[in-house]
Amino acid sequence: MGEDHLDSRLPTVTGEVGEAPEITFPDIEPPEEEIAGVVAEGSGEDELVRADDLLVANVVQYQWTGPGEGEAVEGQSSYETGAPDLIRMGEMPEQITDLLVNRSVGSRAVYVFPPLTEEEAQQAEAAGQEAPAGASVLIIDLMARHGTGAVVPGEQTTDGGDGLPTVVQEGHSEPVIEVPEGDAPEDLQVVPLIEGGGAEVEEGQQVIVQYTGVPWAPDEDGEHPVFDSTWSRGGAPFDTTIGAGAVIEGWDEGIVGQKVGSRLLLVVPGDMAYGESEEEAMGAPAGTLVFVVDVLGAYDNPPPPEEEPAEEEPAEEGGDAEASAEPAEEESSEE
Numbered sequence: 001m002g003e004d005h006l007d008s009r010l011p012t013v014t015g016e017v018g019e020a021p022e023i024t025f026p027d028i029e030p031p032e033e034e035i036a037g038v039v040a041e042g043s044g045e046d047e048l049v050r051a052d053d054l055l056v057a058n059v060v061q062y063q064w065t066g067p068g069e070g071e072a073v074e075g076q077s078s079y080e081t082g083a084p085d086l087i088r089m090g091e092m093p094e095q096i097t098d099l100l101v102n103r104s105v106g107s108r109a110v111y112v113f114p115p116l117t118e119e120e121a122q123q124a125e126a127a128g129q130e131a132p133a134g135a136s137v138l139i140i141d142l143m144a145r146h147g148t149g150a151v152v153p154g155e156q157t158t159d160g161g162d163g164l165p166t167v168v169q170e171g172h173s174e175p176v177i178e179v180p181e182g183d184a185p186e187d188l189q190v191v192p193l194i195e196g197g198g199a200e201v202e203e204g205q206q207v208i209v210q211y212t213g214v215p216w217a218p219d220e221d222g223e224h225p226v227f228d229s230t231w232s233r234g235g236a237p238f239d240t241t242i243g244a245g246a247v248i249e250g251w252d253e254g255i256v257g258q259k260v261g262s263r264l265l266l267v268v269p270g271d272m273a274y275g276e277s278e279e280e281a282m283g284a285p286a287g288t289l290v291f292v293v294d295v296l297g298a299y300d301n302p303p304p305p306e307e308e309p310a311e312e313e314p315a316e317e318g319g320d321a322e323a324s325a326e327p328a329e330e331e332s333s334e335e
Helices: 094-100 118-126 249-255 320-324
Strands: 012-014 022-024 035-040 054-066 069-077 085-088 108-113 135-146 166-168 176-178 189-194 206-215 238-241 263-268 289-299
Touching: 035 094, 094 108, 094 135, 135 289, 249 263, 249 289
Parallel strands: none
Antiparallel strands: 012 022, 035 108, 054 069, 054 085, 054 135, 108 135, 166 176, 189 263, 206 238, 206 289, 263 289
16 A cells, blocks of 8 residues: 555554654544554555454554644553564454455554543443544554464474384474373483574464374374364464463473474373372373473563552651661560
């Protein structure tokens, strides 16, 4: 979309995609209808956004309060937090996604949502929320996409084996895991089947993965059926915080420190998974589990909100605070 096709009422947004934008508000009242446009086009047809993608985006929000006036919304800039947003296209409203589908990674979109009606403002206030003044302006920078069925690039340098399961994957199909006979290893095993070329995954980051998992122990038919897999959900990538207890310990320890772009074979003992027994597992698979995990991406999480220090009550004159500053007299041990 060239500048000739942009709505003239849109704010002017400048700066490189991937850096905090600079915004100039038109010298008019905020419009009473939704308007939107792509103000910067990314390059590359091989990175077009699809309707079922998981997007990595930097998002900034402003309030357009009057002619030529507006301000950034505090705490609503991923450029300030250093943590991009993960956007599941299938879960977003159409007024957001319609503009993004078939856009290239590296594009920048701008949305203007009209001021709240009096009824909407009253509903917000009744819910204990402050009703914002003016129109809301949203800027979305498309930084990366992870599509359905995405896998890491490259060829496996090993398929496992040597007492561990073997893994075969053809193209973008679900990996096939063959578990050997015999006892499972007692300790966590991590084998990079493909070693990625990206940065090392850090504790506390958001990771995006494809994975499949089977139990080490065979069922009554001698099979090792898949108990959980992104492929069973259509190949939609899974995202979670790693290294912080959001997933099983075997994932936290096995994935942190590995490189983005890696395919990992994880053999996780029961005490690092859901438990050794069915009673411990409480419906989840018990015992040693085998996973194949493609680490598609790793991104920082926003820092936790700072807690305001509790206010100390002033001590009364001659009170406890003053007394505590004096050394206590020792009682004599002699009678």
